[in-house]
Amino acid sequence: MNxxxxxxxxxxxxxxxxxxxxxxxxxxxxxxxxxxxxxxVDASLDDAAAVAIRxxxxxxxxxxxxxxxxxxxxxELALLDKFFQIFGPAGQVTIQSSNxxxxxxxxxxxxxxxxxxxxxxxxxxxxxxGVSLRLLSVPIRQGEQLVNILxxxxxxxxxxxxxxxxxxxxxxxxxxxxxxxxxxGWFLSGRALRPVHAITQAARRxxxxxxxxxxxxxxxxxxIGQLASTFNDMIGRLEVSFKQIRQFSADASHELRTPxxxxxxxxxxxxxxxxxxxxxxxxxxxxxxxxDRMSRxxxxxxxxxxxxxxxxxxxxxxxxxxxxxxxxHQQANLLGKERQVQTVLTRIEPVVVEGDxxxxxxxxxxxxxxxxxxSQEGQTVELALAVVGDQVKIxxxxxxxxxxxxxxxxxxxRFYRTDDARAHAAKGTGLGLAICKWIVEVHHGTIELQSAxxxxxxxTVFLPLAAVPA
Amino acid sequence: MRILVxxxxxxxxxxxxxxxxxxxxxxxxxIDGAGGLDWAQTINYDLIILDLMLPGLPGVEVLKRARAAGxxxxxxxxxxxxxxxxxxxxxxxxxxxxxxxPFAIEELLARARALLRRAGGAPxxxxxxxxxxxxxxxxEVTRGDQRLEFTTKEYALMExxxxxxxxxxxxxxxxxxxxxxxxxxxxxxIDVYISYLRNKIDKGRERSLIQTIRGSGYMMRSDG
Numbered sequence: 001m002n003x004x005x006x007x008x009x010x011x012x013x014x015x016x017x018x019x020x021x022x023x024x025x026x027x028x029x030x031x032x033x034x035x036x037x038x039x040x041v042d043a044s045l046d047d048a049a050a051v052a053i054r055x056x057x058x059x060x061x062x063x064x065x066x067x068x069x070x071x072x073x074x075x076e077l078a079l080l081d082k083f084f085q086i087f088g089p090a091g092q093v094t095i096q097s098s099n100x101x102x103x104x105x106x107x108x109x110x111x112x113x114x115x116x117x118x119x120x121x122x123x124x125x126x127x128x129x130g131v132s133l134r135l136l137s138v139p140i141r142q143g144e145q146l147v148n149i150l151x152x153x154x155x156x157x158x159x160x161x162x163x164x165x166x167x168x169x170x171x172x173x174x175x176x177x178x179x180x181x182x183x184x185g186w187f188l189s190g191r192a193l194r195p196v197h198a199i200t201q202a203a204r205r206x207x208x209x210x211x212x213x214x215x216x217x218x219x220x221x222x223x224i225g226q227l228a229s230t231f232n233d234m235i236g237r238l239e240v241s242f243k244q245i246r247q248f249s250a251d252a253s254h255e256l257r258t259p260x261x262x263x264x265x266x267x268x269x270x271x272x273x274x275x276x277x278x279x280x281x282x283x284x285x286x287x288x289x290x291x292d293r294m295s296r297x298x299x300x301x302x303x304x305x306x307x308x309x310x311x312x313x314x315x316x317x318x319x320x321x322x323x324x325x326x327x328x329h330q331q332a333n334l335l336g337k338e339r340q341v342q343t344v345l346t347r348i349e350p351v352v353v354e355g356d357x358x359x360x361x362x363x364x365x366x367x368x369x370x371x372x373x374x375s376q377e378g379q380t381v382e383l384a385l386a387v388v389g390d391q392v393k394i395x396x397x398x399x400x401x402x403x404x405x406x407x408x409x410x411x412x413x414r415f416y417r418t419d420d421a422r423a424h425a426a427k428g429t430g431l432g433l434a435i436c437k438w439i440v441e442v443h444h445g446t447i448e449l450q451s452a453x454x455x456x457x458x459x460t461v462f463l464p465l466a467a468v469p470a
Numbered sequence: 471m472r473i474l475v476x477x478x479x480x481x482x483x484x485x486x487x488x489x490x491x492x493x494x495x496x497x498x499x500x501i502d503g504a505g506g507l508d509w510a511q512t513i514n515y516d517l518i519i520l521d522l523m524l525p526g527l528p529g530v531e532v533l534k535r536a537r538a539a540g541x542x543x544x545x546x547x548x549x550x551x552x553x554x555x556x557x558x559x560x561x562x563x564x565x566x567x568x569x570x571x572p573f574a575i576e577e578l579l580a581r582a583r584a585l586l587r588r589a590g591g592a593p594x595x596x597x598x599x600x601x602x603x604x605x606x607x608x609x610e611v612t613r614g615d616q617r618l619e620f621t622t623k624e625y626a627l628m629e630x631x632x633x634x635x636x637x638x639x640x641x642x643x644x645x646x647x648x649x650x651x652x653x654x655x656x657x658x659x660i661d662v663y664i665s666y667l668r669n670k671i672d673k674g675r676e677r678s679l680i681q682t683i684r685g686s687g688y689m690m691r692s693d694g
Contacts, residue, residue, distance in 0.1 A: 254523070257550040258479055261572035265485040268575040272492070286481060419525030 006196075010189040015182045022178060026170040033166055037159045038134075042122055045136040048082045049120075049152045053140065056086075056150070087149040094148070107137065107149060115139035115149045124156070132156040195224040199231055211239040251415035255297055255430060259290035293429070300431040304414065307438050314356040314442060318466050321351040321392060324361060325385045332368040332381060341375045343368065347384040351392050354466045355443045363439040366432045367396040367459050373428070374400035374421065374457065391445075392463045399456035408449050412437040420453075471586055471630065472496040472513070472647045476506030476532065477521040477548065482571075486519065489575050490582070494609070494622035494629070496650040503527030510536045514646055515543045517585055519578075522549045522560055530563045537564035544585040548573070583607060597632040600679055600692035602671060604632050611671075618670050623648070627663050628671075631680060631690040640687040664688055 085096040091107045111121040115137055123135045133153050140148040195215065202213045214235065215228040270283045306312050325348060332343035353360075371381040375398045384395040401420050403411055410416045415430040436459075440447045443463050451457035473495050477483035483499045490497045498513070500506040503524040510518055510532075518536075522529035533545060547560040550571045557568045566588075567581050583606055587595045597604040604611045609625060611618045620628060626648045631639065641660050645653055653659070664680060672678045681689050 254550045257571045258482070261550070262479070262481045262485070264572040265482065265489075265575055269485050269489050269492075272489075272575070290481075 007186070007189045007193050010193075011182060011185045014185040014189075015178065018181050018185075019178055022174045026174055030163070030166060030170065034159075034163050037162060041134050041154060041156065041159055042136070045082070045122070045134060045152050045154060048084075048154075049136055049138045049150060052084055052150055052152060053138065056140070056148075082152055082154045085151040085153070087151065089146045089148065091149070105133070105135070105151075105153065107151065111135070111137040111151075112149070116146060118146075132160060192224065195228055199228060202231070202235075206235060206238075211235065211242060248414055251430070252297075252301060255415055256294060259294045259297075263287045263290045297429045297431065300429055300435060304431065304434060304438070307435075314359065316354055316356055318352045319355050319357045319360055321353050321360070321463075322348050322385060324357065324364065325383065325394075328361070328364045328368055329383055331365065332372060332383070335369060336372040336375070336381065339372075339375075339377045341372045341377070341379055341381060343372070343381040343383060345384070346382050347386050349385060349387055351385060351387060352466045353392055353443070353463050355463070359439045360443070363436050363461070364394070364396075366436050367461075370428075370432060371396050371398035371400070371457070371459075374398060374402075376400055387465065388462075390465050392465055394461040394463070395458060396461075397456065397458040402453045402455045402457055403449065403451040404453045405451075408451065411449065412447070471516045471626065471633075472498070472650065473517045473519060473582065474506065474509055474513070474515045474543075475499045475519045476501075476503065476510075476524065476529070477519070478502060478524050479521075482521075485575070486578065489579060492622070493579055493582075494626040495582075496626065496648055496653075498651050503529065503532045507532045507535055507539075510541050510543070511539050514643075516589065516647060517582055518543050518545045519582070520545055520547050520565070522547055522556060530559050533560065533563040533565060544589050546578075546581055546585060597629070597635075599632050599635045599690055602632070602679060604629060613671055620667075620670065624663060624666055624670070627660075628667055631667075631688065635690045635692075638683050638686050638689045644687065 083097045085105065086094050087107050088094045091112050093106075105125070107115075108123060108125075111123060114121040116139075118139055118141060120136060120138045123137070125133045125135055127133065132155070134156050135151055135153040138150045138152070139146055140150055198215050202215050205213045214232050266283045266286055270280060303312070326345070329343055329345050335341075336343060368381065368383070375381060379399045381399075382395070382397040384393075384397075386393050386395075403418055403420075407416075407418050411418070412433050414434045417428060417430040421428060437447055440461055440463070445461060445463035447462075448460045449457060450460070473490055475483055475486050475490070475497060477486065477499065478501050480501065483501065487497045487499050498509060498515075500509055504527045506518075506520065506524070507527065509515075518541075520529050520533060524532065527535075529547060533547070536545075544566040545564060546567045546569060547557070547565040548569050548571055549556050549560065557570075560568055566585055569578060569581060583595065587606070595606055597606070602611065602613045606629065611620060611625070611628060627644065630644065630647050644660050649659075664682075668678050668680055672680075679690055679692065681691060683689055
């Protein structure tokens with residue numbers, strides 16, 4: 001039954017419940033009805049008996065009448081749809097109304113015994129020809145002496161007929177009602193499940209790569225509406241991250257394609273014909289540079305994807321940041337030596353932060369390397385380290401090509417490089433600042449950028465001070 | 471044949487230039503879109519090789535503007551992205567062919583030859599004037615049964631003359647299609663190269679295939 005649709009199951013559940021209710025209702029109705037009819041018959045027998053006894057009583061019960069006299073004297077008795085029998089004290093019929101004529105309806109043993117005790121008895125009797133009768137036997141006594149037994153009877157034919165009709169009615173109406181409500185249930189569950197169908201269809205189209213699919217939610221606050229809008233939100237988020245991933249892999253492949261194009265092109269060109277040794281050497285040197293670039297991109301990509309997965313374990317210890325800062329300052333001067341970019345320490349204070357010294361070194365080196373790389377020849381880079389409140393403020397300021405304000409938000413994006421940056425330094429991977437941002441964030445800090453085109457760039461990093469300075 | 475290469479990555483531009491120069495094309499390299507557009511409009515190039523990812527003005531935009539300005543030269547676009555829509559955009563903007571990076575250098579050269587051939591109107595690619603036959607693929611030139619050897623510049627001049635056989639070519643046209651931007655127009659280099667060619671192809675014959683048109687330039691024409 002697992003692959004039966006919810007619609008079928010809903011309808012079946014609904015139908016079974018309804019069938020049960022209908023059945024109970026029908027049984028109860030039948031019972032109540034038959035009981036009410038029986039009681040009605042019994043009450044009318046009682047009445048008739050009372051009338052008969054009163055009439056007979058006026059005649060002092062004797063001498064033994066013949067019915068013709070009785071009916072002459074009391075014509076109303078004959079008009080009743082009942083018959084009368086009067087039995088003698090031994091149980092023998094002494095007189096009976098003409099509407100049963102010759103039929104033998106003997107007094108039953110039970111009724112006779114009850115009469116001897118002075119009790120009335122109701123009985124139902126079935127005759128051979130299918131006529132069922134309801135009988136009331138009432139003893140007539142004078143003192144303790146049983147004089148006669150009056151029996152009043154009536155046919156149950158009309159009652160039975162009525163009950164049969166009721167039964168037939170129930171037999172026909174119940175399945176009909178069940179059928180109609182099953183159809184209604186099928187229709188309603190279909191209606192209720194239509195949005196689910198729409199969701200399924202939308203989900204199916206999305207797997208084909210069309211992220212523009214959304215589910216229409218006309219009545220938006222019911223359960224299905226909530227499901228649909230939740231689903232829509234989810235598609236929206238998936239669409240965004242899918243696009244980011246696609247952009248990212250497109251960027252990654254572009255960044256890798258450039259060095260590949262160079263190595264392939266230069267190598268093929270070199271192999272087209274015999275060349276001088278120094279030409280080969282030039283090609284190999286150039287290719288080595290490109291191979292280094294590719295391995296740097298691959299390393300940084302791997303780092304970032306491991307960072308995304310939370311696989312990079314940080315070893316957090318108190319780090320004497322000013323020592324690290326001086327070291328970086330020296331390295332920066334080495335980096336800038338060739339292009340005469342000097343790095344100066346404008347301010348330094350003893351500072352301890354809680355962090356991973358390898359990552360912090362990487363952060364500072366990346367920032368300083370960028371500052372040197374995007375400086376013009378002969379310019380200076382300024383570094384400062386200061387305590388501001390409960391935070392450390394690190395400033396890396398250059399006077400180089402700068403970044404236009406509209407690009408500030410994107411420089412921390414993976415592979416994002418401004419056109420100027422591309423033109424200025426082909427060696428960048430476009431991943432350095434993304435890594436910087438990650439390192440700052442895992443140290444619970446923030447990184448900011450102030451810059452303008454040709455106005456230089458200033459990266460400011462805030463890191464929290466170690467809780468208790470050593 | 472003179473080719474403009476617009477490519478911002480210096481090393482890529484450099485090996486493309488060397489490869490084309492080895493095939494005796496005259497090559498100019500421009501590293502940004504705006505400059506490339508400028509040159510394409512100024513000089514009557516035989517082929518433009520255009521990278522789509524350019525700083526400043528993107529390649530597709532360069533192409534659109536160049537076409538709008540009436541630049542008719544065939545254009546081959548280079549793209550680092552293999553996405554279909556990039557290539558479609560480029561082709562719709564007026565490119566004649568595309569190549570995805572990284573590409574094989576031989577393919578670049580073959581496509582360049584194909585584009586030049588189509589523009590030159592010689593479907594087979596083999597050029598013939600009188601009994602001089604030039605095959606641009608193998609770069610072999612023969613006259614009758616005899617194979618002729620040329621330097622790259624001589625070959626370039628020869629190919630240009632043969633492609634335009636029957637037309638008068640001025641010195642400035644020759645300079646524009648055979649030499650690159652470093653060419654100094656005030657020298658008689660063209661006349662010198664013409665005489666080199668005559669020495670090689672007309673050796674031992676009375677009339678030259680390359681005729682001097684007084685006051686205008688040169689024309690290559692079969693004798694008959």
